[in-house]
Amino acid sequence: xxxARTAGLMLLVAAASLCMGPAGSSADDFVDQRQKMVALQIGxxxxxxxxxxxxxxxxxxxxxxxxxxxxxxxxxxxxxIGHGQTISQPxxxxxxxxxxxxxxxxxxxxxxxGSGYQAAVLAEMGVHVFTIEIVPELxxxxxxxxxxxxxxxxxxxxxxxxxxxxxxxxxxxxxVTCAPTRIPKPLTEQLAEGGRMVIPxxxxxxxxxxxxxxxxGKIERxxxxxxxxxxxxxxxxxxx
Ligand code: SAH
Numbered sequence: 159x160x161x162a163r164t165a166g167l168m169l170l171v172a173a174a175s176l177c178m179g180p181a182g183s184s185a186d187d188f189v190d191q192r193q194k195m196v197a198l199q200i201g202x203x204x205x206x207x208x209x210x211x212x213x214x215x216x217x218x219x220x221x222x223x224x225x226x227x228x229x230x231x232x233x234x235x236x237x238x239i240g241h242g243q244t245i246s247q248p249x250x251x252x253x254x255x256x257x258x259x260x261x262x263x264x265x266x267x268x269x270x271x272g273s274g275y276q277a278a279v280l281a282e283m284g285v286h287v288f289t290i291e292i293v294p295e296l297x298x299x300x301x302x303x304x305x306x307x308x309x310x311x312x313x314x315x316x317x318x319x320x321x322x323x324x325x326x327x328x329x330x331x332x333x334v335t336c337a338p339t340r341i342p343k344p345l346t347e348q349l350a351e352g353g354r355m356v357i358p359x360x361x362x363x364x365x366x367x368x369x370x371x372x373x374x375g376k377i378e379r380x381x382x383x384x385x386x387x388x389x390x391x392x393x394x395x396x397x398x
Pocket of ligand 1: 243244245246269270271272273274275276277290291292293296317318319320335336388389390391392
């Protein structure tokens with residue numbers, strides 16, 4: 159007969175080994191790298207929004223890149239995601255997320271789904287994300303990763319994000335992760351009153367990250383920092 163005490167201990171050990179995973183290792187081998195990324199690349203550089211820091215400490219960035227690039231996923235750099243596109247440097251993702259100043263439950267439009275990583279970070283912050291990607295293969299790949307991670311509050315559309323997503327407008331915030339030479343009018347129109355848009359804009363190699371705010375129907379703009387994003391293109395590949 160097993161004593162009640164032994165049975166209790168066995169249960170405890172079973173529960174602990176469930177938490178630890180089969181080999182006694184953590185379920186996600188990248189936890190340490192991710193925490194270091196948040197501390198050194200993001201917190202130490204002045205990003206202080208707790209919801210951004212928590213989201214970036216949670217989202218498994220390595221699952222948004224090809225298996226052979228996973229070991230590089232937490233570096234202080236952008237990475238290729240195929241089709242000539244890139245997943246942004248972690249710091250830029252954090253900076254843009256903080257600039258949006260969103261509250262849980264709000265609606266955010268993203269133009270340029272790419273890998274889906276930025277969308278996942280926003281979803282972790284508790285907002286409803288509507289994201290548009292023009293390269294069908296990238297859009298489908300992002301849908302697969304986001305579904306596998308069970309993000310329920312992200313909707314991905316394949317199409318030209320220049321036009322926005324009028325069926326779901328207005329948006330409390332809009333984040334654009336590809337650079338047009340000029341601000342797309344449909345996007346400013348779909349921004350809610352009091353809403354914020356973060357968008358890189360300018361010519362190739364000479365772009366600035368802008369923060370636009372809509373007050374009494376008027377758009378105010380503020381320059382944040384010089385950046386280099388891939389261009390926003392139309393369905394023929396022509397830069398906007
Ligand atoms: N936010 C992404 C990074 C995106 S890179 C991430 O977290 O991984 C920029 C993306 O914008 C590319 O995937 C590119 O195909 C897309 N893009 C370029 N022009 C676009 C347009 N007009 N509409 C929607 N997506 C566009």
